[in-house]
Amino acid sequence: MYNFDQLLILFSALLFLVVLFSFINEKTLKLPYEIGLVVFGFIFVAIYIVGRNLNIIYIPAEFSELYREFDFTDFLFKGILCFMLFSGASRIKFGDFKADKFMIGSMAVVGTLVSTVVYGLLFFGLGYLIHVNISLLEACILGAIVAPTDPISAMSILAKAGLPKRIGLIIEGEALFNDGVAVAIFATLLSALKLSSDSVSVLSFLGGLTSEILGAVTVGFAISFLLFEVFKRSNDNFIKIFTSILTVMLAYLVCEYLGFSGPIAAVICGLYYASGIARHDEKNSACISEELLNLFYSFWSVVDNLLNGMLFLLVGVLFLNIKNINTLSVGMMIIIGIGSVVFNTIARMSGVWVSLLFNKNPPEGKGMKNPRFITFMTWAGLKGGLCLALIMGTSNSLATPTYNLSLVATYAIVLFTTVVQGLTVGKGYIMLSKKSSDYNAGQRQKNVKIAGNTAK
Template identity: 30%
Template sequence: MDYFGIISVLIVLSAIFGYVNAKFLKLPTTIGLMLITIVFTLLIVILSIFDDSLLLREKELISGIDFKTVLLDIMLSFLLFAGALHTNFDQLRVQRWPVLVFATLGVLISTFLVGIFTYYLLMILGMEVAFIYCLLFGALISPTDPISVLGILKKANAPKKLETKIVGESLFNDGVGVVVFLTIFSVASSAAGSADGGVEVSDIALLFVQEVFGGLILGLILGYITYFLMKSIDDYEVEVIITIATVMGGTLLAHELHLSAPLAMVAAGLMVGHDTVRESAMSEMVETYVDKFWELIDVLLNTLLFVLIGMEMLILTFDFNYILAGLISVPLTLAARFLSLWMPIKFFAKRLNFVPKTNLIMTWGGLRGGISIALALSLSNEMHRDLFLVITYIIVVFSIIGQGLTVGPIVKKLTQNYVDEDEPNGLSHH
């Protein structure tokens, strides 16, 4: 099937599943879509006992999609730009230090903790996996998904300080997580490909700094150019096209310069969405069209993404030990996240008047998403791709369905007596 056929089938399925969810289940969109897709896929597997033609078609559809390329090289830039565009920069600036520490130090600590836990877990289960590959798994499972949790936090009327920390961290840690993963991936590949297994620490540090800071600087430059162009005209159609060009052209440029495209898009989106830029560069009509266009792109891509995640179960290797490792890894990754946030929260809590039980809420509210699956799919067979893909899939499904459905009530319960004081308006512009 060609790309047009694949996209058409996915959008038709997304529309049908979205309708079923909106009409009957009334779950948060991302959770409902993934749940329906998993049930749909399971029904096809059961039907294949009598007639496997539909199963073969779905497998053909999934195998025709390079999930890693589609998500990391195309969808992620659009999703992060849209998320950053609708984030209140002033609220984020107040919480900038904890958000920055969570998204950098937090991701690194989580990567190493998950790597250590996984190494010993697999050893206990009788699977010998090199520590560097367990670290790779730690890097791919540590980033959290801003898309899944934002709508849930809004419905729960979460305090804005808390909302800013969770969503701000998620926006940045996607980019940082990808860079950490690619850095460890290059180390693992170099070690596997060289006789002495040697790799220069200075090269690793340089690659990390270049990707992260280079990406952020590129994003700020792109944001300024976009602002300058939008300020000099008043034409909502052209201005929407300029924002699309920023994302697509900026992503290509970041890949060409070996910089982090996700971080570049977060920086560009925050700059273009800043209140000062909106007031000076966008008329009311332009602002409405830009916001509505990117909201639609956000919803459409997320719909496709979560339908794809549900269908990816067809390519998993259902080995008992793999499934057992995945189930045990769920509490282990939650424990690693709790511990990785503990020290930064302790440090900033009194200075910034943190919401009570922030660590607990951020641990449970840090949902894993498509990025983790895409990174797991990029592993080679030598890196135990099938094993880590099953573990990742189980964690992501539990995270989106189990944590996603319960984080709202938990936030309400733990913050019911907390009163926000002297805060700017909410995280979102809407």
């Protein structure tokens, strides 16, 4: 059990690195916040590993012992994750997504499901080829982990890419909604894995799983309903913010005590607040002022950015302590890393393509279903903090070799999508839209020629 001083030391160290790397990035490379943290965090880990092997970097024994004893899984999965999920869900502005609600919904639900299954099948096949003992269920759990796109990356990185507002809203809306879908799939598959070795019937498993999810939804809805009454009746904006914090904390604690899914409850709370704020804002209710909206969205945006920053750093720190690292050769890590990036691209493209089949009226008409749009949406699917939090939450559920492989795969995907795709998505849109314009111009010229020939 940690005392306050120990927790303060760890939190201060994390915050120090976030501030240090962000400041260095701001003054040197000037990369977007998330990309800068990933790049400098990766450099920091690489320098530390080399320095430790050459015995030129020394870490005090007290700090090393504190690090080894710290339970990152509980800190991330049971602490940070619920606030991240609430933050993303509560800041959804439903009015912005009305025009493309069916597309956003299908990409968030159908696309996430398809991506999970496709990635799971591909990763399972890779495991079979390289003689790694990983089950299809474990591969699909990894598929659910890397399926959701990151709303923070979507809103900050893509905003600087010069995309049209409507395209940006589709990407942002999908990223905000698919978090809850991915967590539900992840929780379902992880529960199945935990019970697979027990002598339980399919009926009892489904019953337990249903009660876990429905219980989380009920708890999240009930607590949100009660505390949102305080939220809308209070005249003090700070009390409103404190109430939103209490809502997600209380819902998560009740679910932990009753054995329900805390992350799902956090998503329900966030969605309840988002819908409640939107409903009262449309009515110009006195309880929802412009000042409150700015304060609410700014506060939870800061929380989300801080927690994501810590997660990007923590995944590097966790990499220093992969369990039984000798079980993974350098060649194996390279194969897993490259394969994961390729599989993620295929799975993402499959999810986008299938989800578009359910939309009769895409934003720009039938042309949006062409390969160029699917290619762009695939490249714009950036991964981030939620993927890292979910994989860290499996350290006690997956066998050590499987966990190590999954951690390498997740880290490779987050690193590639954030850095490579994040830096090139704007140029990719310009290139693809230019090709589309050239194609449309060619089609118009062709139609004119055909019309002229017909007239003759």
